[in-house]
Amino acid sequence: MKEEYPIKNLEDISVPEIEIPSHRRKLRAVLLGSFYKERRNWGVFSLLWKTVPVASLAIILAVIGINNFSVQNYNFARAAEIASKDPQVKSLIERGGIIKDTKIVGSKAYLLVQTPRETKKQSEERIGMLSAPSKNAALPREPEAILAEVDFKDSKVLKIEDANSEVVPLSDDEKERARSIANKSSETKEVIPKEAQIQDIKPVYTQLKLIRKGNLVTVAPESGKENKALIIYKKNGNKWESTINMEEERVENIDFFEETEK
Amino acid sequence: MTLNEEKELIERAKKDPDAFGVLYDLNYSKIFNYILKRVANIEIAQDITSETFLKALKNLWKFRWKNVSFSAWLYRIASHEIANFFRSKKVTVSLEFSAEPVSSDNPLSDILEAQEELKKQTDFLIVHKKILQLPVKYQEVVTLRFFEKKQIKEIAEILGKREGTIKSLLHRGVERLKAIMPPTGQ
Numbered sequence: 382m383k384e385e386y387p388i389k390n391l392e393d394i395s396v397p398e399i400e401i402p403s404h405r406r407k408l409r410a411v412l413l414g415s416f417y418k419e420r421r422n423w424g425v426f427s428l429l430w431k432t433v434p435v436a437s438l439a440i441i442l443a444v445i446g447i448n449n450f451s452v453q454n455y456n457f458a459r460a461a462e463i464a465s466k467d468p469q470v471k472s473l474i475e476r477g478g479i480i481k482d483t484k485i486v487g488s489k490a491y492l493l494v495q496t497p498r499e500t501k502k503q504s505e506e507r508i509g510m511l512s513a514p515s516k517n518a519a520l521p522r523e524p525e526a527i528l529a530e531v532d533f534k535d536s537k538v539l540k541i542e543d544a545n546s547e548v549v550p551l552s553d554d555e556k557e558r559a560r561s562i563a564n565k566s567s568e569t570k571e572v573i574p575k576e577a578q579i580q581d582i583k584p585v586y587t588q589l590k591l592i593r594k595g596n597l598v599t600v601a602p603e604s605g606k607e608n609k610a611l612i613i614y615k616k617n618g619n620k621w622e623s624t625i626n627m628e629e630e631r632v633e634n635i636d637f638f639e640e641t642e643k
Numbered sequence: 644m645t646l647n648e649e650k651e652l653i654e655r656a657k658k659d660p661d662a663f664g665v666l667y668d669l670n671y672s673k674i675f676n677y678i679l680k681r682v683a684n685i686e687i688a689q690d691i692t693s694e695t696f697l698k699a700l701k702n703l704w705k706f707r708w709k710n711v712s713f714s715a716w717l718y719r720i721a722s723h724e725i726a727n728f729f730r731s732k733k734v735t736v737s738l739e740f741s742a743e744p745v746s747s748d749n750p751l752s753d754i755l756e757a758q759e760e761l762k763k764q765t766d767f768l769i770v771h772k773k774i775l776q777l778p779v780k781y782q783e784v785v786t787l788r789f790f791e792k793k794q795i796k797e798i799a800e801i802l803g804k805r806e807g808t809i810k811s812l813l814h815r816g817v818e819r820l821k822a823i824m825p826p827t828g829q
Contacts, residue, residue, distance in 0.1 A: 386826045388817060390770070391789035397764045398676055404689050405671050411693075412667060412700055416660035423657075531718035557752040 401567040420618040456533070457483050460490030462467075464529045467538040471492055473527060484598045488533045491598040493544060493591050495526040526589050528600055544589060544600045551610055556582040559610035559625045569623060573635065577616035585609035585624060609633070644669070650708050650761065656705055664714060664755045667696060674717050681725045683771045685757045691728060694719045711800050718787075718801040726779050773824045781816030790814055 386615035450521075461480055464470045470492075478496040485491075531537070551559070559582050563569045588603040608628045614621040620638040625631075644652070655662035674695055679688040698720050706716060731779045736754055761768075767790075787793045787801065795813075 387820055387824055388789075391785070391817075391820075392768050394770055394789070396680055396767050396790045399679060399685075399757045399760050400672060400686070401675070401689065401753050401757050403691070405675075408671070408693050408696060409664060409667055412696055416663060416698075419700050419703075420658075422701070441795060483743050548743055585761045600654065613688075 422633055456485050459533065460485070460531045463490075463531045463533075463536050464492050464494070465537055467529065467541065469527065469541050470529050471536065473525060476525075478525065478527075481589060484591045484593045486593065486598060488597050489539070490531040490533065491591060492529045492531060493526065493580065493589055493600060494529060495544070495589055496524050504605070526600070528591075528598075551582060551584050555610065555627070559612060559627060562625050562627070562630050563612050563632060564622050568632050568635060572637070573614050573621045573623065574616055577614040577619075577621060579612055580615045580620075581611075581613045583611055583613075585611050649713055653703075653706060653713055655666065663700065670717050671696075672744070673714060673722050677718060677786070677791055678721055678725060680767075680771070680786050681763070682728070682760070683768060685754060685761060691721065692725045694724050698724070711807070713742050714768070715797065715800045722783050722802065725783070729779055737752060759782065759783055770824070773820060777816055777819055778811060784809055784812045785816045785820065 436523060460483055464472060464480075473494050473496060474480075476496055478494045480492050481495045482493040483490060524545070527540045528544045529538050530542075532539045552638040560579065589600050590603045592599050592601050608626070610625045610627055612623045614623065622636045622638070624633040624635075626633045652662055652666060656666050671692070675688060675692045678691045678695070679685070682691065695717060699717055706713070711719075746753055748772070774785055778787075783802065784798060787798045788795075795806050795809050797808045798813075802809065804812075815826070
């Protein structure tokens with residue numbers, strides 16, 4: 382029994398069970414008398430109760446959003462800084478390349494660096510700046526795109542890949558359709574000599590973008606498959622490039638590039 | 644009254660003072676006597692009971708049925724009020740029956756009668772004096788378990804704590820009580 386002490390004593394003890402009717406009645410009257418006054422306050426408190434958490438949540442989400450935006454911008458800037466130290470990326474940027482797209486995956490960043498397509502005018506201006514132009518210098522430079530994989534931990538570029546190969550090539554049918562549009566065009570007949578041979582038919586270089594699927598980042602054309610084709614004609618070292626608008630079925634532009642001897 | 648009936652009554656009490664009156668009638672006695680067992684003073688018990696029900700009315704709109712009965716919610720409010728009272732008064736000695744003049748708002752006979760009745764509970768008053776020496780967290784579990792005959796689960800609901808915590812508090816409370824309340828005849 383000793384072990385049960387003091388539990389048994391506590392359980393068995395007689396406790397007061399008292400009633401004070403006057404207090405009971407008076408308190409009841411006070412409570413019911415103030416019921417409607419209190420009830421009016423409930424509406425205000427209830428509204429605050431519902432609004433305050435929503436407002437607080439909105440503020441928290443806004444702060445998180447701003448914070449994430451800042452962190453993301455910081456990561457983008459850091460990735461660009463690391464990538465720009467790589468000689469290949471540096472060289473492409475010096476040739477007019479821009480960072481088109483960046484994706485962050487864990488501790489890595491993927492940067493797409495792309496040069497715009499050189500216009501004939503730009504090509505000619507470049508030739509004018511060269512002291513000893515090479516044989517093919519007058520031809521417009523093929524646009525370039527690279528995909529750089531940056532590691533944040535070691536602050537270095539892990540891998541550089543050629544991104545141009547990612548452009549969707551034209552099918553044989555599409556090439557045939559482009560050829561047919563060009564052949565029907567009076568402009569082609571007027572500008573390009575009959576003897577000029579078609580050297581290549583390829584999609585017009587387009588703007589690229591990065592697509593992230595899980596941890597995999599891939600390069601894709603910005604507007605899906607090309608709707609323009611480029612037909613390259615050659616004759617005696619001269620070159621013509623005819624841009625075919627496949628949707629409108631017309632020749633959009635023909636550029637002529639004269640070969641320059643050393 | 645079934646839980647569903649009580650739930651329905653609470654919803655009505657949010658709109659209808661008569662329904663609130665029914666809830667009051669069902670719980671007044673339980674709450675008053677719980678407070679009395681905690682403070683062992685009629686006047687203080689009356690004041691804390693009044694404060695408990697006024698708080699309940701003010702906060703009734705907040706009451707949501709989450710497996711905690713209305714009476715458990717009232718016990719919880721009462722426990723907070725008692726803790727506030729002890730904190731503000733820094734009570735370290737027994738609050739057993741006092742012969743101070745009674746509240747002028749209540750008929751004297753009621754109060755005197757209640758005081759006399761409390762005075763008769765000598766065993767309780769002796770044990771209560773000892774319980775008051777414990778920290779408040781032990782006082783409430785010991786009172787609820789042994790004087791209010793509440794189950795561990797109910798105490799957990801009232802105090803908003805886990806059952807394991809209540810068991811532990813109860814065990815330690817009883818151990819402390821054993822130390823300050825040696826068995827008679829030893």
